[in-house]
Amino acid sequence: MATINYSAAQLERFCRDAFKKFGFTEKEAEQITDVLLLADLYGVQSHGTQRLVRYHKSLEKGCVKPDAKPEIIFETPVSAVIDAHAGMGQLVSIYAMNLAIEKAKRVGMAMVSVRNSNHFGIAGYYTKMACDAGMIGLACTNSESIMVHTGSRQAILGSNPIAFAMPAEPYPFWFDAATTVVPKGKLEVYHKAGKPLHDGWGVDENGEVCNDAERVLGCIDGKKGVGGILPVGGAEEASGSHKGYGFSMICEILCSITSGGATSNHHKRQAGEGAGTCHAFMVMDPAVFGDPNTMKEQLSTFLTELRMAKRANEDQPIYTHGEKEILSAEQRRKNGIDVDVSTVLEMVNICKYLGMDSVEYLGDVDLSQAKQTTYDIK
Amino acid sequence: MATINYSAAQLERFCRDAFKKFGFTEKEAEQITDVLLLADLYGVQSHGTQRLVRYHKSLEKGCVKPDAKPEIIFETPVSAVIDAHAGMGQLVSIYAMNLAIEKAKRVGMAMVSVRNSNHFGIAGYYTKMACDAGMIGLACTNSESIMVHTGSRQAILGSNPIAFAMPAEPYPFWFDAATTVVPKGKLEVYHKAGKPLHDGWGVDENGEVCNDAERVLGCIDGKKGVGGILPVGGAEEASGSHKGYGFSMICEILCSITSGGATSNHHKRQAGEGAGTCHAFMVMDPAVFGDPNTMKEQLSTFLTELRMAKRANEDQPIYTHGEKEILSAEQRRKNGIDVDVSTVLEMVNICKYLGMDSVEYLGDVDLSQAKQTTYDIK
Numbered sequence: 001m002a003t004i005n006y007s008a009a010q011l012e013r014f015c016r017d018a019f020k021k022f023g024f025t026e027k028e029a030e031q032i033t034d035v036l037l038l039a040d041l042y043g044v045q046s047h048g049t050q051r052l053v054r055y056h057k058s059l060e061k062g063c064v065k066p067d068a069k070p071e072i073i074f075e076t077p078v079s080a081v082i083d084a085h086a087g088m089g090q091l092v093s094i095y096a097m098n099l100a101i102e103k104a105k106r107v108g109m110a111m112v113s114v115r116n117s118n119h120f121g122i123a124g125y126y127t128k129m130a131c132d133a134g135m136i137g138l139a140c141t142n143s144e145s146i147m148v149h150t151g152s153r154q155a156i157l158g159s160n161p162i163a164f165a166m167p168a169e170p171y172p173f174w175f176d177a178a179t180t181v182v183p184k185g186k187l188e189v190y191h192k193a194g195k196p197l198h199d200g201w202g203v204d205e206n207g208e209v210c211n212d213a214e215r216v217l218g219c220i221d222g223k224k225g226v227g228g229i230l231p232v233g234g235a236e237e238a239s240g241s242h243k244g245y246g247f248s249m250i251c252e253i254l255c256s257i258t259s260g261g262a263t264s265n266h267h268k269r270q271a272g273e274g275a276g277t278c279h280a281f282m283v284m285d286p287a288v289f290g291d292p293n294t295m296k297e298q299l300s301t302f303l304t305e306l307r308m309a310k311r312a313n314e315d316q317p318i319y320t321h322g323e324k325e326i327l328s329a330e331q332r333r334k335n336g337i338d339v340d341v342s343t344v345l346e347m348v349n350i351c352k353y354l355g356m357d358s359v360e361y362l363g364d365v366d367l368s369q370a371k372q373t374t375y376d377i378k
Numbered sequence: 379m380a381t382i383n384y385s386a387a388q389l390e391r392f393c394r395d396a397f398k399k400f401g402f403t404e405k406e407a408e409q410i411t412d413v414l415l416l417a418d419l420y421g422v423q424s425h426g427t428q429r430l431v432r433y434h435k436s437l438e439k440g441c442v443k444p445d446a447k448p449e450i451i452f453e454t455p456v457s458a459v460i461d462a463h464a465g466m467g468q469l470v471s472i473y474a475m476n477l478a479i480e481k482a483k484r485v486g487m488a489m490v491s492v493r494n495s496n497h498f499g500i501a502g503y504y505t506k507m508a509c510d511a512g513m514i515g516l517a518c519t520n521s522e523s524i525m526v527h528t529g530s531r532q533a534i535l536g537s538n539p540i541a542f543a544m545p546a547e548p549y550p551f552w553f554d555a556a557t558t559v560v561p562k563g564k565l566e567v568y569h570k571a572g573k574p575l576h577d578g579w580g581v582d583e584n585g586e587v588c589n590d591a592e593r594v595l596g597c598i599d600g601k602k603g604v605g606g607i608l609p610v611g612g613a614e615e616a617s618g619s620h621k622g623y624g625f626s627m628i629c630e631i632l633c634s635i636t637s638g639g640a641t642s643n644h645h646k647r648q649a650g651e652g653a654g655t656c657h658a659f660m661v662m663d664p665a666v667f668g669d670p671n672t673m674k675e676q677l678s679t680f681l682t683e684l685r686m687a688k689r690a691n692e693d694q695p696i697y698t699h700g701e702k703e704i705l706s707a708e709q710r711r712k713n714g715i716d717v718d719v720s721t722v723l724e725m726v727n728i729c730k731y732l733g734m735d736s737v738e739y740l741g742d743v744d745l746s747q748a749k750q751t752t753y754d755i756k
């Protein structure tokens with residue numbers, strides 16, 4: 001795939017100015033950009049610049065309201081429920097996580113849940129906020145239905161990622177994973193490469209395990225309601241399917257049940273309406289269990305023990321969660337971020353739509369190999 | 379496998395009297411028995427009567443101290459850290475979960491972590507306590523090292539189960555699962571049946587995926603430190619190995635890092651010493667997010683939607699978590715619990731050791747097909 005290399009600063013400038021043009025304030029545009037850029041730096045590009053076309057369409061079709069402000073509809077010293085009023089997921093989520101951190105600083109732990117929101121980017125951005133404040137953080141979100149739960153052929157649950165982080169040295173424990181076995185993006189990669197899917201990744205409309213990426217993607221993109229991606233643990237209880245399904249349920253309960261919002265199967269996907277996405281943000285101050293420095297030291301030692309364990313393959317290092325992302329960010333800050341040309345074409349289209357000079361922001365680039373996206377909202 | 383059928387009342391009487399003879403008070407013996415019996419009723423027999431021989435050996439060898447009392451060593455309105463002083467896991471855990479429930483009733487949410495404990499039975503017993511009190515509950519525990527994490531061939535993490543429950547009708551959402559792909563008991567079943575293990579269940583001492591149950595069990599039982607069971611998600615990141623590994627880490631952080639206790643790889647297994655097991659119990663009062671009845675209704679509706687989804691196989695019902703266990707308990711309360719003869723032999727041996735009349739407690743049973751256990755502590 002052809003790519004174009006941009007510095008983080010260049011992508012940042014483009015995103016910030018584009019979101020300002022979309023109607024967000026300077027500060028809001030910076031916040032959204034910061035979430036997207038962290039995904040690009042961490043190597044989770046599906047949630048960075050690649051996602052811009054979706055935000056563009058969602059804003060154009062009135063699914064995301066740029067002028068929506070988060071409203072606290074229920075609150076106690078340890079909790080809050082926020083209505084996002086169909087605003088940008090990143091904005092309400094930064095607001096909600098900051099609120100959870102403030103509450104946890106005062107009372108030791110807190111959870112804030114959000115309803116009527118939209119896609120919030122990478123869950124791990126918000127746990128990083130907690131972690132940067134010296135806290136233990138958890139963040140999760142529901143999403144459009146994509147997971148076919150154990151014994152079913154119908155997609156009801158979302159990809160329902162759960163992120164969790166705690167400070168440690170030299171890097172924090174930073175876990176962020178969908179509770180599906182793989183993200184949809186992985187199926188797309190296999191489809192493009194003409195490779196058969198692994199067993200236990202997806203099922204077709206009949207609920208049969210299916211190795212044909214095109215067929216599984218056809219179920220998802222065709223909104224057939226049947227077929228989709230399996231939970232982590234695969235298709236059978238023997239391989240732990242019910243475990244991934246269970247973790248997805250925990251996510252759903254924290255997000256949609258506590259907030260009184262829409263469960264994944266009741267998300268909207270029509271022009272003029274917010275998706276109805278729900279999120280949850282939980283924070284614990286380690287100081288409520290003793291000395292935070294002692295805890296941080298113990299965790300750092302344990303993470304080192306895990307990394308220094310006997311390797312299955314001497315040539316392959318063992319990672320702890322978040323380590324690869326930190327290494328990726330260091331490398332990309334230095335060498336720039338390779339953005340595939342189809343994504344650059346989308347960015348050029350966004351420039352046209354917003355009246356921005358694409359050459360000034362993105363350079364005079366060769367897009368002959370770029371494919372036009374087919375993503376749209378009815 | 380030959381079994382003998384006992385009523386729940388008969389098993390209860392045996393367990394209660396045995397634990398009294400082991401040196402526990404009437405109330406303590408009842409509490410321990412209640413945890414074990416729920417496992418038998420729910421069909422999780424590996425954690426019920428089958429586990430008695432281990433408790434017997436642990437008490438005999440001084441690993442579990444019957445006179446230990448839980449000590450709160452750090453406390454805030456939302457939290458506590460408890461030292462179990464090598465007491466019976468069930469007792470400190472009931473104490474800790476009750477404390478977390480009380481705190482959550484007062485302030486909305488709380489977490490209590492425990493160090494220097496022993497095996498606590500099924501994690502789901504404690505979330506059921508929270509659920510019965512109208513709360514959202516989470517319980518988890520670390521354990522002896524058994525999980526070989528992604529890229530490693532060394533077992534460092536434990537089976538590290540996570541349980542989560544929330545009230546719903548007609549049954550609560552009640553999830554309880556090890557973060558390993560399968561429990562060790564499953565390998566033993568495959569070993570007895572001479573069946574090859576599924577791919578992605580275990581690795582040998584070289585870190586290679588291994589379908590030979592005897593070889594993987596040899597690594598675990600031989601305390602080789604290498605080889606063992608894989609995380610849910612299997613051996614590779616492609617199948618989500620790092621996700622099971624991550625959930626296991628969350629468990630480890632909540633249990634051992636917050637309590638300042640031993641991580642799974644530092645558990646003890648020697649006569650005279652407690653295992654050093656750590657647990658965590660988190661409780662949230664749904665009332666801190668709004669009306670608990672509305673939330674319960676919404677969750678009940680969602681669980682019904684999941685159960686009524688289009689089935690992969692028309693003849694196979696779709697379950698939500700905890701449903702099978704409730705059905706199993708109803709059936710076993712009515713028809714009794716089938717206990718395999720080898721477990722009954724262990725119970726007869728416990729009677730001999732404690733000076734109890736085994737015929738009075740367990741009947742005059744045919745144990746000719748029973749195998750003597752080899753479980754012991756050095």
